Amino acid sequence: MSATVPGGWRAARVTPLGELHTPPRMTAALLRLVVQVVLVASLWRGLYATTGTTAGLTRDQAVTYAVLAVLATRIRALDQYSGRDTVQQHMHFGTIVYWYLRPLPPQRYYALRALGEQLYGFVWALTGYAVCLAVGFVQPPGSAVAAAVFGLSVLLGQWVLYYVMLVIDQLCFWTLRNGAAILILVFAQNLLSGVYAPLWFFPDWFITLSRFLPFQATLSVPLSLYVGRIPVSQAGPQLALQAAWVVALALFTRLLWRRAAQRVISQGG
Amino acid sequence: MSGSIQVRGLSRTFHTTVRRPGFAGALKSLVKPERVAKEAVCDVTFEVAPGELLALLGPNGAGKSTTIKMLTGILTPTSGEARVAGVVPYRERERNARNIGAVFGQRTQLWWDLPVRESFAILRDIYGVPEREHRVRLGEFDELLALSSFWDTRVRHLSLGQRVRCDLAAALLHDPPVVFLDEPTIGMDVVVKEQVRGFLKHQVEERGRTVLLTTHDMTEVERLAERVVLINHGRLVLDGTLDEIRRRFGSTWQVRATLADPQAAIAPPPGIALLRREGPQVVFGPDGPGAPTVHQALKQVVERYEVTDLAIDEADLEDVMRAAYVQAEAA
Numbered sequence: 001m002s003a004t005v006p007g008g009w010r011a012a013r014v015t016p017l018g019e020l021h022t023p024p025r026m027t028a029a030l031l032r033l034v035v036q037v038v039l040v041a042s043l044w045r046g047l048y049a050t051t052g053t054t055a056g057l058t059r060d061q062a063v064t065y066a067v068l069a070v071l072a073t074r075i076r077a078l079d080q081y082s083g084r085d086t087v088q089q090h091m092h093f094g095t096i097v098y099w100y101l102r103p104l105p106p107q108r109y110y111a112l113r114a115l116g117e118q119l120y121g122f123v124w125a126l127t128g129y130a131v132c133l134a135v136g137f138v139q140p141p142g143s144a145v146a147a148a149v150f151g152l153s154v155l156l157g158q159w160v161l162y163y164v165m166l167v168i169d170q171l172c173f174w175t176l177r178n179g180a181a182i183l184i185l186v187f188a189q190n191l192l193s194g195v196y197a198p199l200w201f202f203p204d205w206f207i208t209l210s211r212f213l214p215f216q217a218t219l220s221v222p223l224s225l226y227v228g229r230i231p232v233s234q235a236g237p238q239l240a241l242q243a244a245w246v247v248a249l250a251l252f253t254r255l256l257w258r259r260a261a262q263r264v265i266s267q268g269g
Numbered sequence: 270m271s272g273s274i275q276v277r278g279l280s281r282t283f284h285t286t287v288r289r290p291g292f293a294g295a296l297k298s299l300v301k302p303e304r305v306a307k308e309a310v311c312d313v314t315f316e317v318a319p320g321e322l323l324a325l326l327g328p329n330g331a332g333k334s335t336t337i338k339m340l341t342g343i344l345t346p347t348s349g350e351a352r353v354a355g356v357v358p359y360r361e362r363e364r365n366a367r368n369i370g371a372v373f374g375q376r377t378q379l380w381w382d383l384p385v386r387e388s389f390a391i392l393r394d395i396y397g398v399p400e401r402e403h404r405v406r407l408g409e410f411d412e413l414l415a416l417s418s419f420w421d422t423r424v425r426h427l428s429l430g431q432r433v434r435c436d437l438a439a440a441l442l443h444d445p446p447v448v449f450l451d452e453p454t455i456g457m458d459v460v461v462k463e464q465v466r467g468f469l470k471h472q473v474e475e476r477g478r479t480v481l482l483t484t485h486d487m488t489e490v491e492r493l494a495e496r497v498v499l500i501n502h503g504r505l506v507l508d509g510t511l512d513e514i515r516r517r518f519g520s521t522w523q524v525r526a527t528l529a530d531p532q533a534a535i536a537p538p539p540g541i542a543l544l545r546r547e548g549p550q551v552v553f554g555p556d557g558p559g560a561p562t563v564h565q566a567l568k569q570v571v572e573r574y575e576v577t578d579l580a581i582d583e584a585d586l587e588d589v590m591r592a593a594y595v596q597a598e599a600a
Binding site for chain 2: 007008009010011013014017018021022084085093094095097098100101102103104105109264
């Protein structure tokens with residue numbers, strides 16, 4: 001028997017490979033993305049047709065924000081369900097036992113899978129960004145510093161998003177199904193992270209409420225930094241808040257993993 | 270490393286909520302749930318020697334899968350102890366994972382959207398198997414299970430037989446000394462079953478792996494196992510060889526003889542009972558634990574009586590197990 005330390009890095013290839021082996025899924029994703037981007041750009045251009053600056057955003061800032069929001073949702077909008085690789089499906093089919101039969105901790109396997117998925121989605125988003133930049137749907141960042149701060153904020157935002165999705169998946173260890181939770185999450189995520197509309201357009205009480213939730217850290221903060229709605233000089237506290245969410249959710253999900261393992265080993269998968 | 274399995278007084282109790290019938294009952298269960306304890310496995314003790322294939326048998330719900338789950342480390346026993354290749358599986362789950370391979374019926378561990386070979390590559394990486402070793406082992410499995418004709422196909426497009434063969438290979442890719450197979454051939458056609466049996470025989474006899482197999486297929490038991498452990502209602506009913514099981518449970522043979530003299534007096538030899546007499550035809554069967562084998566009985570009947578015709582009915586293992594299950598149920 002080999003004594004090599006296991007890596008499991010290949011688990012990160014599962015989603016990209018699964019997608020590449022299913023061209024119809026990629027075609028559908030491409031069509032959906034093109035339609036969404038064109039519609040969103042048209043919508044916001046239309047909304048700004050008779051006005052200048054609204055909610056502190058100019059027309060170009062608003063369109064850029066909206067199009068980037070669509071591109072960003074592509075990063076983790078993959079169809080794991082058809083790949084039979086969601087936690088819910090593993091719980092349903094009883095295949096979750098295999099996660100506990102390998103010398104790779106389930107939490108590490110999950111993280112590697114998510115990493116591969118997010119990197120693959122990032123390639124899509126980056127390609128879409130380059131095209132949108134070329135056709136003028138998005139404006140370039142205000143400065144190199146703004147671009148760098150945006151990059152860091154996107155990274156933290158995706159990290160927060162990873163944990164938010166993990167919490168929803170971990171729910172399955174207790175509820176077996178998480179369909180309803182996912183529907184609520186998708187709506188909450190799109191609304192509170194500013195995918196439907198930048199949070200600046202919402203009333204003050206809504207903005208205050210969203211500050212206590214992790215969703216705005218996933219998208220609203222990095223995109224606001226990109227379009228300059230949050231100046232680079234004020235980026236520090238926002239990045240710190242994102243980092244705080246990462247730490248808080250990391251601790252919480254770690255606790256849930258431990259509880260989930262206890263549940264699996266008390267119920268036998 | 271020794272691939273033995275040692276199980277001492279293993280027990281597992283599950284606590285479930287009683288669901289009362291009707292609307293009022295459901296409401297009552299919601300407000301004041303009544304919890305009951307169910308012993309799935311109770312004080313089970315057995316051993317499997319390195320390089321031995323043991324069949325763990327029992328009717329549905331007997332506690333076979335629960336036992337296997339405890340031995341694979343994914344379920345903690347309520348009491349008792351188990352060691353698999355020297356490791357307490359539920360205490361050192363990751364260390365145990367390196368020593369074992371497992372297939373749970375039709376539940377696949379392969380990645381649905383990927384070609385089989387990609388799944389194998391991911392498992393190789395997870396277990397840290399060197400590339401060369403992986404290639405050699407895959408070649409060996411291909412020879413025995415004919416995997417190469419479909420290992421570039423995505424798992425979702427495989428037939429059940431192809432998938433289970435791939436799952437067997439996946440479970441053994443890291444060369445584990447101990448293998449747990451929970452009804453691995455369920456739903457498979459006879460040709461594939463035979464191929465899988467050949468593969469398992471090879472793994473035990475040539476590779477020296479220890480295999481714990483649960484199955485309802487008695488042909489499989491006869492072909493593969495010399496020893497069986499029978500459990501029912503979570504308790505061990507019998508631990509012995511197939512011959513012992515045959516001897517212990519029910520009539521395992523009948524000798525039908527047609528006598529030349531229909532009026533001849535019948536006094537059966539020791540260990541043989543007269544079961545029926547219909548004119549010149551008499552039917553003998555085993556009598557008690559000291560009964561002779563069917564061949565010995567045949568010899569004695571021929572020596573003692575003048576017979577014009579003889580026929581033997583031997584109960585197959587399926588009949589024997591049916592009798593064993595019924596007797597265990599009654600006990």
